[in-house]
Amino acid sequence: MNRCIGCGIIVQTSFPDKPGYVPENTIIAHPKEFYCKRCYDIRNHNFQYRVDNQSANYLEKLKKIQYEKALVIVLVDIFNISNHFFASVKMCVGKNKILVIFNKIDLLPKDLKVIKFKKIIDLLATNNQLEVIDTLFGSVKKNSFVSQIISKINKLKYPRFFDKKNKIEPSFYNCYLIGMSNVGKSTLMNKIGQICLHYKTDIITTSSQLQTTLDFIKWPLNDKNFIVDTPGIIEPHHFGTYLTSQSLNVLIAEKYIKTRTFQLDSNQTIFLGGLVRIDFFGDEKINASFYVANELYLHRTKTQNAQKVFETNVTKLLVPPYTSEEKAKIDKLKTMIFQIDKPTDIFICGIGFVHFSIVKAQIKITTYEMIDVEMINYDNEKNS
Ligand SMILES: Nc1nc2c(ncn2[C@@H]2O[C@H](COP(=O)(O)OP(=O)(O)OP(=O)(O)O)[C@@H](O)[C@H]2O)c(=O)[nH]1
Ligand SMILES: [Mg+2]
Numbered sequence: 001m002n003r004c005i006g007c008g009i010i011v012q013t014s015f016p017d018k019p020g021y022v023p024e025n026t027i028i029a030h031p032k033e034f035y036c037k038r039c040y041d042i043r044n045h046n047f048q049y050r051v052d053n054q055s056a057n058y059l060e061k062l063k064k065i066q067y068e069k070a071l072v073i074v075l076v077d078i079f080n081i082s083n084h085f086f087a088s089v090k091m092c093v094g095k096n097k098i099l100v101i102f103n104k105i106d107l108l109p110k111d112l113k114v115i116k117f118k119k120i121i122d123l124l125a126t127n128n129q130l131e132v133i134d135t136l137f138g139s140v141k142k143n144s145f146v147s148q149i150i151s152k153i154n155k156l157k158y159p160r161f162f163d164k165k166n167k168i169e170p171s172f173y174n175c176y177l178i179g180m181s182n183v184g185k186s187t188l189m190n191k192i193g194q195i196c197l198h199y200k201t202d203i204i205t206t207s208s209q210l211q212t213t214l215d216f217i218k219w220p221l222n223d224k225n226f227i228v229d230t231p232g233i234i235e236p237h238h239f240g241t242y243l244t245s246q247s248l249n250v251l252i253a254e255k256y257i258k259t260r261t262f263q264l265d266s267n268q269t270i271f272l273g274g275l276v277r278i279d280f281f282g283d284e285k286i287n288a289s290f291y292v293a294n295e296l297y298l299h300r301t302k303t304q305n306a307q308k309v310f311e312t313n314v315t316k317l318l319v320p321p322y323t324s325e326e327k328a329k330i331d332k333l334k335t336m337i338f339q340i341d342k343p344t345d346i347f348i349c350g351i352g353f354v355h356f357s358i359v360k361a362q363i364k365i366t367t368y369e370m371i372d373v374e375m376i377n378y379d380n381e382k383n384s
């Protein structure tokens with residue numbers, strides 16, 4: 001069975017417009033290593049196109065990991081924090097423990113103390129009966145961080161003596177990289193390939209779009225064991241399931257995020273494009289700091305005018321969504337009410353998070369009913 005080395009898909013030579021197409025003469029010229037047309041276009045022309053959402057199929061495949069003694073490395077970033085995702089991870093890994101890589105730290109403002117995310121990961125893991133070995137923070141684009149991950153993997157494999165000659169039973173065999181789409185799994189895999197397997201280039205296709213990797217990609221790590229890159233999970237609770245590439249380009253941060261802070265009075269509303277509405281009610285002013293892509297438009301208005309502002313401006317000033325068809329996909333709304341009296345972070349899956357300073361207040365969030373919105377409290381301002 002021939003597979004594309006860039007995305008893992010089983011290739012075909014008959015249908016140029018369908019996934020996995022490779023011209024026959026490419027396979028004849030390079031029988032062992034070739035890229036499908038989609039990978040070729042992404043790699044050479046930065047081409048953007050999405051395959052149909054195959055998330056359910058990927059999940060079925062990932063669920064086989066639970067029957068192995070495996071090390072599961074779960075990658076997350078601030079745009080993809082969700083309880084549902086951790087529930088999916090649990091379904092896939094069974095009793096295997098997870099090592100969490102909190103990636104893309106280079107995008108975050110320097111004033112943000114990332115250590116607080118450890119609490120969040122631990123909380124979501126505990127909620128879903130997952131055992132976290134450790135959470136490492138960094139950027140898998142950096143060799144030094146990837147070297148740290150590799151040495152962690154080695155230590156975990158032979159915890160007592162790192163000595164294969166003594167025939168100590170390793171604590172796991174294959175190692176899987178799993179996570180939501182776009183968190184950097186293939187970027188990490190490429191770096192591991194270069195450091196451990198001496199590959200000269202980035203073999204696996206990476207991109208700023210969702211669903212770049214389409215099937216498992218296995219590389220030999222040693223003797224009989226593999227390191228395996230996997231397709232990203234796109235949860236129904238993530239905006240990526242519903243939005244077009246044009247909209248996702250706005251939500252997916254590629255550059256250093258500038259914190260945007262608003263001092264809100266009671267009865268003021270902030271729109272995150274036309275995707276999320278946040279209303280604030282309280283006796284004192286509150287600082288709301290947004291950790292979202294710089295390109296996402298934030299609009300402040302009075303709560304009493306908010307409905308009218310939305311109806312008049314959605315798909316125009318309030319974007320994404322960009323079209324009425326795209327808006328129709330996210331038209332069923334839910335409103336969640338959060339009472340806060342401590343510094344609080346509210347995560348919106350696929351977008352990022354909002355930090356509220358200490359004030360006794362009520363925050364009302366309205367968004368598409370499927371989207372995960374999680375509130376995490378902090379005990380004191382020092383952690384924030
Ligand atoms: N700033 C920054 N960007 C990163 C980092 N790691 C990955 N990226 C970028 O994030 C985007 C997605 O990376 P991929 O490695 O393709 O992500 P993936 O998890 O394999 O995505 P899927 O294959 O869709 O599941 C690319 O544009 C990467 O360059 C990082 O540490 N910092
Ligand atoms: Mg990938």
Ligand SMILES: [Zn+2]
Nearest residue numbers: 004007036039
């Ligand atoms: Zn491919």
